[in-house]
Amino acid sequence: MRFDLITLFPAMFDPIRDLGVTGRAHRQGIWQLHPWNPRDFTQDAHRTVDDRPYGGGPGMVMMVEPLRQAVAAARQARGSAQGSAPVVLFTPTGRRFDQDVAQSLSEGEGAILVCGRYEGIDQRFIDREVDIELSLGDFVLSGGEIPAMALMDAVVRLLPGVLNDADSARFDSFNGALSGLLDSPHYTRPEIHEGESVPAELLSGHHAQIALWRRRQSLALTAERRPDLIERARSQGWLTSDDERWLAGLPGGRC
Ligand SMILES: C[S@@+](CC[C@H](N)C(=O)[O-])C[C@H]1O[C@@H](n2cnc3c(N)ncnc32)[C@H](O)[C@@H]1O
16 A cells, blocks of 8 residues: 655654554555655745735645645656545544544555645645545644544554454454444453452453453443444444343443
8 A cells, every 4th residue: 555645744754654563564565655745846946835825814825836746746656556546635624534534545545645734725726636635633733744644554554464463453443343332441461450450251261251241341431432433333233132231221321
């Protein structure tokens, strides 16, 4: 899988390329990262990529042309075989990035990721070049680089061969094997820490009992923190009658 990054700060991506799960997968050639700096597509001595906003107001706006040329160079480098990769712009005004988007991107050929800076980007670039606008959440960052890293990490860990245990991603929060619910709590050694023991079910060695405990913890946590995910699982028919009985018995009743 190939990611092209349109960014004024290519060095910010060195850690995700070199370290941890994504670093190992990059060394194995499972994914590639190609940064393109819009400053390399300017004509003036100062390598200007921004200008003052029409209509006045604070801050600067990224100009169309350096971005457009950077995207064109990325498209050309990808070649026709990978022409269907979407151009993604990170912006607080976009659709919220979530596991469904990550899953769908993991089944494709990668993407051209545009990282905004300053007050934002000239709308004419967005109208002409961008396929999807994504937000990392309801807060404002200084640039799109951190959202781009979040997206690449979430997508790359779903690619075959990236995680040591292939089942690991399937049993993460929001994934299919968990009916889109939140993950249950985890414990490791020591068995007793400062007088507090690991839940007995996890020590039982009884697979069905462990699975039931995890399912119920997952349901309880999701009902408490993300009732919208319970509703979604219910509407998709992912909850069993046993799940519903357990939810109905929780403090506050059926979620
Ligand atoms: C300072 S922000 C601009 C915010 C913009 N004026 C607004 O209020 O929506 C600069 C850049 O950071 C990125 N950015 C900031 N917050 C983001 C978020 N929550 N999700 C995705 N990208 C974000 C975008 O690429 C944006 O163009």
